[in-house]
Amino acid sequence: MFAKGQTVIQLMEQLAPRHVAMEGDKIGLQLGTLQKEIKQVLVALDVNQEVVDEAIRIGADLIIAHHAIIFRPLAQLQTDTPAGRLYEKLIKHDIAVYISHTNLDVTEGGMNDWMAEALGIESTDSMEDVHTDKLFKLVVFVPKDHHQKVLEAVLNAGAGHIGNYSHCSFNIEGYGTFLPGEGSDPFIGQPGKLERAEEIRMETIVPASLRSKVIQAMLKNHPYEEVAYDLYPMDLKGRTFGLGRVGKLKEPTTLGEYAELVKRELEVPFVRVVGDMEKKIRKAAVIGGSGGKYWRSAQFRGADVLVTGDVDYHTAQDALAAGIAFIDPGHNAEKIMKRKVADWLSAKLAEQRSATKVAASEVNTEVFVVR
Known part of the structure; x- marks a missing residue:
C-alpha cells in the first residue's frame, strides 16, 4: 500500500x-x-x-x-x-x-549535524540559536482506574521531556466532586446526584510545538465527558534549535590537512581556504549554505576555522584579520x-x-x- x-x-x-x-x-x-x-x-x-x-x-x-x-x-x-x-x-x-x-539545517540529526559528523567535529554545540520551544505544565484529573492509560498516552505523544530525561510526571491521589446536570451523560454517577470519585492529579511538561498533539491524546484516552485540565506557561527553557555546529576535532590537524579532509568528506571538486595552511586546528565550526556572516559566532565559541559556503572577499579579509580561518567548500556541499x-x-x-x-x-x- x-x-x-x-x-x-x-x-x-x-x-x-x-x-x-x-x-x-x-x-x-x-x-x-x-x-x-x-x-x-x-x-x-x-x-x-x-x-x-x-x-x-x-x-x-x-x-x-x-x-x-x-x-x-x-x-x-x-x-x-x-x-x-x-x-x-x-x-x-x-x-x-x-x-x-532552515528547519532541516537546525534540527537535531539534520543538515548541520550530518556535516559536523562527516568533518570529525565532536560534542557539538549550536553557533546561533534560532528557536526555543516554550514549555507548559499540563495538569489533568483522571479517575484512578484510567490513570495509567491517560499517562501513557500523553507521554507517548511527546510530553514529559526535561533536558536529557523523558517520561517525567508527578501524580498524587485525591478526591474529585461533581454534580452532573440535566442532559449530561456522566462516566461516573447519575444526573442530579453529587458524586465523589477517587482521582489522580497528573502533572507533566508539554512543549508548545506538541501542545495540540498531547491534548488530543489526553482527551481521546480520558473517560470523562467533560475533562478537567489546565495548561500553565513555564519559565523553564525547552529544547533549543540553532544554526551551525561547533566542537573539538577527533584529532588536531593543520588547516591545509583539514581542507583536504573537507574536500574529500563532502565530495566537492574544490575548496577555497583563508588562513595559514600550517595553522593548528583543534576546534572547528560548520554551517551549511552561505554562513560566512556567522564567523564571529564561531570565533566566540572558540573555533579555529569555519567551514561554510559562498564566503565573500571582504568577509574573508575581516575574519583573517581577527584570526579565524575559513574553508569554503561551496554551497553545493549541502x-x-x-x-x-x-x-x-x-x-x-x-x-x-x-x-x-x-x-x-x-x-x-x-x-x-x-x-
Missing part, C-alpha cells in the same frame, strides 16, 4: 519540524498537491530541469528538496521563461515539490542531505509497511567549474 502525500510529509516533519524554520523561510509545499498516493519520492538539493527529468524517468510523484523553487510572489506565470518552463513540466507530470530548508534524507524517510516508511519508495537524486547541481 502506498502512502498518501500528507503522510509522507508528516514523517518528513518529524525530522525537520516546520516551526523551527527561520522567519520568512520559503518552506513547505510549493507546487502541486499532497492529496494523492505517492509511489516514488525523489530527494534533491536543488530542483532544475535535469532533476525534474530524473523525477519523470523514475516515476516520482513528489520531490523533497532543500532549496526553494519559488522565492518571491509570482506576478505572472509565463511558460516561455526558465522558471515557467520548470513549473509547467512539474505540473504536466503531476509532480509535487516540498521544501525543507548535497550530503540527499542520501541522508532518503535513507531516513525510507526507514520511516518501511516501519509503516508502506510500498512508497524514496530515491536520492543523482544529478550534480554544482554550477561552478574550476579550470
Whole structure:
C-alpha cells in the first residue's frame, strides 16, 4: 500500500519540524498537491530541469528538496521563461515539490549535524540559536482506574521531556466532586446526584510545538465527558534549535590537512581556504549554505576555522584579520542531505509497511567549474 502525500510529509516533519524554520523561510509545499498516493519520492538539493527529468524517468510523484523553487510572489506565470518552463513540466507530470530548508539545517540529526559528523567535529554545540520551544505544565484529573492509560498516552505523544530525561510526571491521589446536570451523560454517577470519585492529579511538561498533539491524546484516552485540565506557561527553557555546529576535532590537524579532509568528506571538486595552511586546528565550526556572516559566532565559541559556503572577499579579509580561518567548500556541499534524507524517510516508511519508495537524486547541481 502506498502512502498518501500528507503522510509522507508528516514523517518528513518529524525530522525537520516546520516551526523551527527561520522567519520568512520559503518552506513547505510549493507546487502541486499532497492529496494523492505517492509511489516514488525523489530527494534533491536543488530542483532544475535535469532533476525534474530524473523525477519523470523514475516515476516520482513528489520531490523533497532543500532549496526553494519559488522565492518571491509570482506576478505572472509565463511558460516561455526558465522558471515557467520548470513549473509547467512539474505540473504536466503531476509532480509535487516540498521544501525543507532552515528547519532541516537546525534540527537535531539534520543538515548541520550530518556535516559536523562527516568533518570529525565532536560534542557539538549550536553557533546561533534560532528557536526555543516554550514549555507548559499540563495538569489533568483522571479517575484512578484510567490513570495509567491517560499517562501513557500523553507521554507517548511527546510530553514529559526535561533536558536529557523523558517520561517525567508527578501524580498524587485525591478526591474529585461533581454534580452532573440535566442532559449530561456522566462516566461516573447519575444526573442530579453529587458524586465523589477517587482521582489522580497528573502533572507533566508539554512543549508548545506538541501542545495540540498531547491534548488530543489526553482527551481521546480520558473517560470523562467533560475533562478537567489546565495548561500553565513555564519559565523553564525547552529544547533549543540553532544554526551551525561547533566542537573539538577527533584529532588536531593543520588547516591545509583539514581542507583536504573537507574536500574529500563532502565530495566537492574544490575548496577555497583563508588562513595559514600550517595553522593548528583543534576546534572547528560548520554551517551549511552561505554562513560566512556567522564567523564571529564561531570565533566566540572558540573555533579555529569555519567551514561554510559562498564566503565573500571582504568577509574573508575581516575574519583573517581577527584570526579565524575559513574553508569554503561551496554551497553545493549541502548535497550530503540527499542520501541522508532518503535513507531516513525510507526507514520511516518501511516501519509503516508502506510500498512508497524514496530515491536520492543523482544529478550534480554544482554550477561552478574550476579550470
